[in-house]
Amino acid sequence: MYxxxxxxxQNNSGTNSRRRVPYLVALALLLxxxxxxxxxxxxxxxxxxxxxxxxxxxTATDPGPRPLPAAAxxxxxxxxxNQNSITTRLTQIFTEVNFVAxxxxxxxxxxxxxxxxxSCSSCHAYPAVGGSSxxxxxxxxxxxxxxxxxxxxxxxxxxxxxxxxxxPYKSDLVTPDGGVHQMFTISNRTDAPGCTxxxxxxxxTAEADNNIIFRQTTPTYGAGLVELIQESxxxxxxxSNLTTKASLGITGHPNYSDDDGTITRFGWKAQNKSLVYFxxxxxxxxxxxxxxxxxxxxxxxxxxxxxxxPVPPGTNKTKGVPDDRNDTGEAPKLPVxxxxxxxxFALFMRFLAPxxxxxxxxxxxxxxxxxxxVGCVMCHTQSFTTPAASIPSLSNQTANLYSDLLVHDxxxxxxxxxxxxxxxxxxxxxxxxxxxxxxxxFMHDGRETNxxxxxxxxxxxxxxxxxxxxxxxxxQNFNNLSSGNQQDLVNFxxxx
Amino acid sequence: MSIDDTTKTKGNxxxxxxxxxxxxxQSSRWKRARIILPIAILLAICTAATAYFPKSAKVVRKAxxxxxxxxxxxxxxxxxTATDPGPRPLPADAxxxxxxxxxxxxxxxxxxxxxxxxxxDVVVxxxxxxxxxxxxxxxSCSSCHAYPAAGGSSxxxxxxxxxxxxxGASNTMPFFETSTGPILEGRFINQPxxxxxxxxxxxxxxxxxxxxxxxxxISQPDFSTAASQNNLVLRQVSPTYGDGLIEVVRNSDIVxxxxANLPKKASLGITGHPNYSGNDGSIMRFGWKAQVRSTLLxxxxxxxxxxxxxxxxxPNEIDQTPGCVINPVPETxxxxxxxxxxxxxxxxxxxxxxxxxxxTPPTPATSTSSTKNGKTQFTNAGCVYCHTTSxxxxxxxxxxLGNATINLYSDLLVHHxxxxxxxxxxxxxxxxxxxxxxxxxxxxxxxxFMHDGRTNNxxxxxxxxxxxxxxxxxxxxxxxxxTNFNNLSSKNQQDLVNFxxxx
Numbered sequence: 001m002y003x004x005x006x007x008x009x010q011n012n013s014g015t016n017s018r019r020r021v022p023y024l025v026a027l028a029l030l031l032x033x034x035x036x037x038x039x040x041x042x043x044x045x046x047x048x049x050x051x052x053x054x055x056x057x058x059t060a061t062d063p064g065p066r067p068l069p070a071a072a073x074x075x076x077x078x079x080x081x082n083q084n085s086i087t088t089r090l091t092q093i094f095t096e097v098n099f100v101a102x103x104x105x106x107x108x109x110x111x112x113x114x115x116x117x118x119s120c121s122s123c124h125a126y127p128a129v130g131g132s133s134x135x136x137x138x139x140x141x142x143x144x145x146x147x148x149x150x151x152x153x154x155x156x157x158x159x160x161x162x163x164x165x166x167x168p169y170k171s172d173l174v175t176p177d178g179g180v181h182q183m184f185t186i187s188n189r190t191d192a193p194g195c196t197x198x199x200x201x202x203x204x205t206a207e208a209d210n211n212i213i214f215r216q217t218t219p220t221y222g223a224g225l226v227e228l229i230q231e232s233x234x235x236x237x238x239x240s241n242l243t244t245k246a247s248l249g250i251t252g253h254p255n256y257s258d259d260d261g262t263i264t265r266f267g268w269k270a271q272n273k274s275l276v277y278f279x280x281x282x283x284x285x286x287x288x289x290x291x292x293x294x295x296x297x298x299x300x301x302x303x304x305x306x307x308x309x310p311v312p313p314g315t316n317k318t319k320g321v322p323d324d325r326n327d328t329g330e331a332p333k334l335p336v337x338x339x340x341x342x343x344x345f346a347l348f349m350r351f352l353a354p355x356x357x358x359x360x361x362x363x364x365x366x367x368x369x370x371x372x373x374v375g376c377v378m379c380h381t382q383s384f385t386t387p388a389a390s391i392p393s394l395s396n397q398t399a400n401l402y403s404d405l406l407v408h409d410x411x412x413x414x415x416x417x418x419x420x421x422x423x424x425x426x427x428x429x430x431x432x433x434x435x436x437x438x439x440x441x442f443m444h445d446g447r448e449t450n451x452x453x454x455x456x457x458x459x460x461x462x463x464x465x466x467x468x469x470x471x472x473x474x475x476q477n478f479n480n481l482s483s484g485n486q487q488d489l490v491n492f493x494x495x496x
Numbered sequence: 497m498s499i500d501d502t503t504k505t506k507g508n509x510x511x512x513x514x515x516x517x518x519x520x521x522q523s524s525r526w527k528r529a530r531i532i533l534p535i536a537i538l539l540a541i542c543t544a545a546t547a548y549f550p551k552s553a554k555v556v557r558k559a560x561x562x563x564x565x566x567x568x569x570x571x572x573x574x575x576x577t578a579t580d581p582g583p584r585p586l587p588a589d590a591x592x593x594x595x596x597x598x599x600x601x602x603x604x605x606x607x608x609x610x611x612x613x614x615x616x617d618v619v620v621x622x623x624x625x626x627x628x629x630x631x632x633x634x635x636s637c638s639s640c641h642a643y644p645a646a647g648g649s650s651x652x653x654x655x656x657x658x659x660x661x662x663x664g665a666s667n668t669m670p671f672f673e674t675s676t677g678p679i680l681e682g683r684f685i686n687q688p689x690x691x692x693x694x695x696x697x698x699x700x701x702x703x704x705x706x707x708x709x710x711x712x713x714i715s716q717p718d719f720s721t722a723a724s725q726n727n728l729v730l731r732q733v734s735p736t737y738g739d740g741l742i743e744v745v746r747n748s749d750i751v752x753x754x755x756a757n758l759p760k761k762a763s764l765g766i767t768g769h770p771n772y773s774g775n776d777g778s779i780m781r782f783g784w785k786a787q788v789r790s791t792l793l794x795x796x797x798x799x800x801x802x803x804x805x806x807x808x809x810x811p812n813e814i815d816q817t818p819g820c821v822i823n824p825v826p827e828t829x830x831x832x833x834x835x836x837x838x839x840x841x842x843x844x845x846x847x848x849x850x851x852x853x854x855x856t857p858p859t860p861a862t863s864t865s866s867t868k869n870g871k872t873q874f875t876n877a878g879c880v881y882c883h884t885t886s887x888x889x890x891x892x893x894x895x896x897l898g899n900a901t902i903n904l905y906s907d908l909l910v911h912h913x914x915x916x917x918x919x920x921x922x923x924x925x926x927x928x929x930x931x932x933x934x935x936x937x938x939x940x941x942x943x944x945f946m947h948d949g950r951t952n953n954x955x956x957x958x959x960x961x962x963x964x965x966x967x968x969x970x971x972x973x974x975x976x977x978x979t980n981f982n983n984l985s986s987k988n989q990q991d992l993v994n995f996x997x998x999x
Contacts (some may be wrong), residue, residue: 030644102678152875179777228825232816258787258923259797261696262812271774278807292849294790296778300748308891319597320898322839328848331662343846346808384891387816395824420774 008236017068028477034319037134053459053471055415058479060486062451063494066437072355073128076393079351083391083476088350093341094123097130098287099146100192101309101318101478107341110323111381112186113198113305114298117286118142120345123162123217127438128421130352133161135440139183146189153183153203156215161215161446162288168417178418181206182298185307195305204353211415215268219435220275222354224391225399226276226432229384231263234405237381248375252406255422255429264403268431268444271424279345283324291342295322350391354399355435367492370485374477379404379430379470400448402433402496411460411469418446426466436496451493515961521705533859534943572962572975576982578989579684579953581997584940590737590858591645592793596896597854611639611847612646616803617663618708620823624844627805627827629703632812633681634802637848639735644941647855648732650678656700657755666705666744670719672730673700678949680730681802685920686720695921697801698722703820709832719998729919731784732949735938740853740894741902742935745887747779750908764878764976768933769958771924781908784934784947785926791853799828807845853946857902858938861998862921870995873988880932882907903999905936914963917946929969940997949991955997 001322074343075087097119098111104376117139119125126134137158143150153165170177185198188386206212245251254263255270272281288298297306307318314432324342324391371377380405389395407427415426423429428444436442442454455478458471469475502555547561567987591606611624615636620626628635634656643651654675662668672680698717705707722728750770761767770779771786782788788797806813806826813821828844861867874880884907892898910930918929926932931947945957958981961974972978981989 077666178774227811230816230821257792257810260800260810260812260814262800262810262814269518274811275807276796277775277793284776284778293790294773294776294778295744295790296747296776298776300746306890307893319893322893325893326850340665343808343830370578387821390824390826390829 004148021299042207043091045432049463052456052479052481054456054476054479057478058452058456058486059483060452060490062453062490063438066358066494068127068438069238070127071438072353072360072435073130073351074217075351076353078393080392083351083393085349087137089349090344090351093344094124094348095119096341098289100186100189101307102191102197102311107324109318110186110287110307112189112192112298112299113195113302114182114185115288116180116182116184117162118145119287120282123286124220126440130220131435132219132439133163133441133446135159137162139329146191148184148186150200151342153200154207155212156183161216161441163216165203165433166213166416166418167201167211167214168213169211173209173211176419178420182285182288185299186288191309191311192305193310195302195309198299198302198305204419205386211220213418214445215416216424216441216444218268218353218431219439220349221352222399222401222432223246223275223352223387224350224394225354225384226265226401226405226418227350228386228389228394229265229399229405230387233384234263237384237404238406244375245378249468250375250378250379250406250408250470250474252284252379252404252430252470254405255407255420260422262450264421265429267420268428269418269420270405270407271420271423275346275349276342279342283345289324289341290322291324292322292326292340293342293483295394297321297323298305299398350394355381355399355496357434357437359398360495361491364484364492365488367488367495370481370489371492374481374489375474376478376489377402378474379406379408380433381405381430400434403430406430408470409467410458410471412466413460414443414457414468415460424466433493433496435496437492437494452490457488504903517558522642527873532670536875545802547994561562572979572982576701576959576989577662577986578955578993579814580956580993583943584861584997586644586941587649588644589861589941590735590856591647591939592856594740594856594896598895599821601854601894601896604847606852608847608851608854609646609901611637611844612641612845612851615639616805618703618822620827622644623829627707627803627823627853628707628833629698629701629818629822630714630815631702631805632802632804633697633700634679635662636803637798637851641736643943647736648938649942650734650944650949652676660701663706663708665703665805666924667699667701667716670700670716671723672728673717674889678944680732680949683729683731683921685719685727688718688722688727695923697846699801699804699814702815702824703804711776712822714815714817714820726886726920728913729921730948731919732944732947733940734782735858735932736857737850737938738857738902738904738935739794739855740897741889741900742781742904742908743853744889744892744897745781745902745908746890749887752777753887754909760878761785761881764881764973764980765971766878766911766977768882768907768911769925770908770928771910771932774817774924777901779908781922783923784931785921785923786910787923787926792845792849794821795848795852798982799845799848809845817978849964851920857904858941860937861940863998864994866991867995867998868965869988870991870993870998871983873896873984873992875994876979877984877992879981879992880908881977882911882974883985884933903937906933909933911972911973912970913961915966916963916974917960918969936996936999937997940999956992958993 042443053225089123094107098108100111101109111118121129122138124130126132130333137160140158143152164180167177169175178427180203185200186195187198188196257264257273262272266278271277280291283289283291284294284298307320324341382402382403383398383400386394386397405421407429408428412429417425419425440449442448443457448454459475460467460469462468510629513723522681537922576767616624616628618628618869634640638646639655641647643649654673656673658668682698683700684694686692702716704712704714704716707724718730773780773789780789782794788794796807799805799807800810807828807829811826847984883905886901886903889898912929913931920928943952946960947950951957961972962978963972965971
């Protein structure tokens with residue numbers, strides 16, 4: 001499939017110089033082909049019947065997310081006494097609701113001027129704190145808090161995934177942008193006195209210009225292990241099974257940090273190096289709380305929407321940037337808040353144990369075999385082992401994350417035209433599969449609630465801009481499985 | 497010193513050739529131009545358009561086309577009569593913490609100073625000690641950030657000569673380090689032997705042979721081969737004084753300043769643009785190419801890159817050859833001992849962060865009639881259109897850093913500096929020939945200049961800003977300003993130089 005498509009493109013450019021008519025025909029075909037490929041986002045498949053991107057259509061059905069109680073969200077049982085003694089405080093910080101100014105605590109100020117939500121745990125919520133989107137979208141309880149005059153963007157639905165919007169290009173539709181455009185502003189919030197004129201981004205125009213893409217919330221369980229996996233292990237795994245990978249059309253490569261040259265591994269494009277880095281970025285990007293890693297307010301254009309705000313004496317203020325920082329204490333010798341929130345967020349996530357899969361059954365055991373046989377495992381690497389670590393709970397552990405931590409071409413149907421570091425517009429990190437048994441929404445933009453559809457969504461042809469998805473042959477293999485094997489594979493995924 | 501001179505001469509030779517044989521090269525050049533021009537135009541558009549606000553991007557784009565055309569035609573007058581009075585002698589007019597820090601902030605000054613001065617050995621013996629390597633450039637922040645006081649830049653005698661064989665290490669000294677030259681680190685443009693872009697620091701030394709690293713056997717990078725393949729880039733140490741003030745300057749103020757005086761800048765051939773963070777879209781501002789956003793990220797990054805000390809932000813060893821990863825990672829750790837909510841709670845990188853965040857800016861010498869006139873000439877010649885005199889910091893949560901006028905003499909933008917300075921290494925939105933306008937505060941006591949420390953003479957450093965275009969890179973944006981400097985009267989030239997040495 002991969003090959004024949006490539007040669008088609010080559011043939012087209014080959015005839016180009018010879019005669020006009022075939023050239024035009026070929027060009028037209030190419031255009032149509034590209035358009036088709038662009039729109040080849042797989043149609044909704046509900047189990048059997050329906051259309052699918054590659055025949056034969058799958059017959060498996062999604063048993064749906066495993067019900068609560070959560071099989072994730074606990075701290076490591078092996079934390080030291082001293083580490084355990086701070087977990088309560090870490091949870092408080094991760095779940096704290098931030099206000100613009102005047103919040104109940106000195107640590108709970110700094111929201112905005114632009115934000116997606118007011119708390120880490122509102123989005124990192126399901127099946128337990130630290131996870132991903134809950135079944136009911138939390139933003140509806142947030143967007144007009146404290147008198148804010150936000151309207152809800154068209155793409156947010158009450159039972160849909162929490163997702164953030166990025167614009168691939170600036171308003172000229174040529175210059176690359178790629179940044180998050182926060183959904184909400186603090187305009188007219190009572191805790192932001194004076195800020196009344198900051199308007200929300202024009203998402204509708206962006207949609208009309210085909211210039212908006214979405215990313216949903218990623219879970220953070222087990223992230224402390226992911227952070228420590230050695231580069232050498234990632235590279236060795238990348239260079240293993242090369243013959244099989246080549247036969248499947250799978251390549252993949254790491255996304256590297258400009259800072260120290262090591263492999264970055266968090267986020268949908270593996271664009272983020274570490275939990276401290278990620279916390280620092282998310283705090284200012286998602287909540288507008290500037291911090292010591294990224295000390296700028298996320299919109300500086302309206303002075304009355306910047307700290308310090310004129311809140312009544314005696315209430316907690318933001319004094320200025322960064323909104324949150326390590327605090328040496330307000331009274332002599334009381335450095336009670338020395339570590340800033342970003343370090344505490346990082347510790348919270350680092351201490352979260354990976355999700356616990358359900359005990360294997362005959363079906364899920366066969367499902368794992370099929371997962372390996374069809375080739376899913378060539379990107380969704382079953383496990384890595386962490387090196388000796390200074391936090392004993394993270395040391396020499398096998399992490400069953402089902403990801404190679406590399407980025408792969410995923411074809412035109414998944415491409416979001418945003419490049420980040422070494423990940424191009426159609427490349428995504430192999431999403432770790434641990435915990436998907438209780439996950440509600442799938443793919444980077446949360447387009448699916450059905451895990452069978454999510455599998456099919458990995459199949460995408462290339463177009464003039466992007467190559468075919470590296471998963472195409474694997475999806476073909478999956479669709480070729482017997483009904484029983486297909487269903488076992490799906491059951492296996494829902495057991496994770 | 498010698499290698500730097502060679503590099504520089506090479507750059508000038510290329511420019512000269514272009515100048516001297518305009519007709520001969522024309523037809524082949526036209527062919528090349530047909531390929532290069534569209535790419536160049538696209539690049540120019542993209543570069544200009546990276547500006548954060550679409551409106552300002554348009555303005556800049558207009559200025560850019562006029563400006564680069566102008567830059568090609570600048571001819572450099574030969575006569576420079578000014579001489580460098582040399583660095584002002586010690587005592588240091590820099591170093592020490594902001595006086596306005598609160599009592600509680602002041603109480604941790606001793607522990608952050610200890611951290612910055614800590615000499616790291618390989619083996620971790622406490623939550624704060626050890627962690628060096630497996631690859632490293634030095635074993636302490638303050639060994640390189642040394643002059644005129646801790647936090648600064650290269651001292652007169654290269655400290656690496658007492659570091660490289662320390663504790664039995666079997667390192668040889670790379671050819672480009674000299675005992676009385678600047679401390680230089682090496683980056684490779686491409687991964688050795690390939691055309692795959694690299695750009696990262698290749699640390700000078702390894703822990704191989706050290707008595708505290710038995711079992712580790714790795715070799716130093718092959719710098720000689722890299723140099724022979726034009727694949728080696730050298731960068732010297734930047735001073736850190738005043739960095740806490742620089743990091744809180746508003747992005748909007750940087751952009752406003754970029755868009756100020758546009759006709760004047762266009763007439764000088766000056767454009768420039770920010771290097772934006774892919775993370776939060778704010779303007780990065782530290783490092784020779786403005787590639788680092790904050791003191792936190794800088795200190796954490798340097799811990800791993802310069803010393804090999806893994807930390808909570810960069811927890812992976814740069815080289816993981818078996819036998820060389822001696823300690824559990826990360827090596828500088830959050831300290832979980834009871835009573836954790838103290839300054840020892842975060843890892844070392846936080847303490848070094850505060851050290852550089854809280855250092856006061858250098859204090860200039862008292863002005864004289866010569867330096868006053870020099871400052872006027874600095875403006876007249878056009879230096880000031882990149883070396884922006886001052887910014888004001890906004891209200892800050894740490895009061896000592898807020899609402900302060902900071903005389904850094906930089907616009908915090910990156911600019912094309914021509915083939916003579918280009919190092920071939922893009923970082924973020926800074927192209928291979930673009931560099932951040934180096935802040936000039938403190939250069940009165942600085943010993944080496946330019947990104948690769950190629951000169952110790954400040955007049956030469958001014959002239960080094962001048963470079964004609966070649967087929968790869970446009971002309972330096974500083975060409976007209978340097979020409980203007982050279983056209984000044986002897987007295988005005990000298991006053992300008994005296995002014996610089998007063999900073």
